[in-house]
């Protein structure tokens with residue numbers, strides 16, 4: 001964390017900086033590297049690859065991989081095809097589908113490219129996918145990541161000394177901007193435009209109509225509007241989606257004239273069939289909150305969430321922060337299997353002063369309770385931890401707050417930690433995710449009437465129209481395919 005300029009930020013982030021220390025991030029932040037003084041030329045291809053390779057596990061732990069080998073193989077196939085017609089066909093590219101409902105695609109230096117299940121759900125043809133794929137490969141080819149890293153702004157990810165945890169935590173405070181910036185490698189306007197051009201070039205060379213890519217900017221614009229703006233990376237609002245749509249559409253025409261364009265014989269229907277059943281929105285099997293209780297159906301546990309606290313459920317950790325951001329609780333898998341060695345490590349690594357340490361039971365589970373303090377010249381932080389053994393795993397359930405704020409936050413921290421228990425509620429255990437289902441229209445009509453035929457609720461129709469890339473008034477014929485959302 002030290003390599004990132006958060007020390008000058010507002011006071012309220014101070015505690016978080018302290019917490020970040022505590023969360024073992026320091027040990028991971030080793031290398032001091034590309035600074036603003038270096039130019040882009042100083043990042044060799046080998047370094048680019050190294051950066052991507054080191055960052056990839058963080059991306060995976062941040063989002064998780066989407067478990068659908070067939071879909072992943074398909075996305076990889078499109079990516080590899082595009083890489084071949086790019087100016088850097090010899091790089092080894094890795095394409096991943098990450099398990100996030102966010103609509104996004106992004107690339108790391110050296111050839112790592114990520115598509116969320118959210119963006120795949122929102123494409124309506126392979127041509128849209130190919131255009132966005134071309135755009136992301138464009139960032140890699142044009143070395144935009146390396147270029148960005150030469151600006152101090154990305155020093156952190158550069159060496160990705162950053163563990164996955166820190167940007168997650170950052171989301172809670174005004175470090176948020178930073179966290180998002182790191183993860184999504186914000187590119188500049190010129191870089192986005194260059195990648196758009198490259199996306200058109202590559203996809204056109206392969207026979208895709210890049211007007212589809214242009215059209216996808218409408219989807220982005222609509223999503224951005226629906227969410228109140230501020231979508232990251234591919235969806236970056238600068239240049240704005242409407243301008244990008246115009247430019248890409250013009251470039252599509254230009255490229256089709258310029259090269260011997262042979263349109264692929266491929267129907268949008270083929271793409272829709274491939275995403276039939278893709279998970280839509282948050283997946284409750286990975287945890288969800290209802291009535292101030294966090295339930296994890298797959299791991300079969302639950303714990304209370306203090307009222308009005310913000311919660312982030314991430315693949316490797318569940319994080320909660322109080323409204324004033326002065327107290328923080330995290331639930332995570334511990335790195336060892338024995339409560340005693342985990343407690344020893346926590347104490348040693350962070351030079352904690354132990355106030356109380358006790359082997360105990362927590363609602364039936366063997367546990368070790370540790371009350372400790374982290375003290376140095378600048379701060380004193382109270383660290384309350386349970387190490388809990390459950391189903392052959394060891395979990396760490398930890399509350400943190402400045403010692404001065406401990407009395408004020410004590411009850412919420414202890415109630416939450418003490419509330420960890422086995423999940424037995426059948427409804428919670430059987431909660432299923434929503435999925436995009438592809439249906440065939442049998443009675444012609446406009447989009448809205450067809451959604452009603454399929455039993456979609458009226459309040460869902462605007463969202464479904466965006467998902468399908470159509471207006472509510474768009475007409476459908478018998479036999480057309482359409483996306484609905486269902487369990």
Ligand SMILES: [Zn+2]
Pocket residue numbers: 135136139187192195233234
């Ligand atoms: Zn981009």
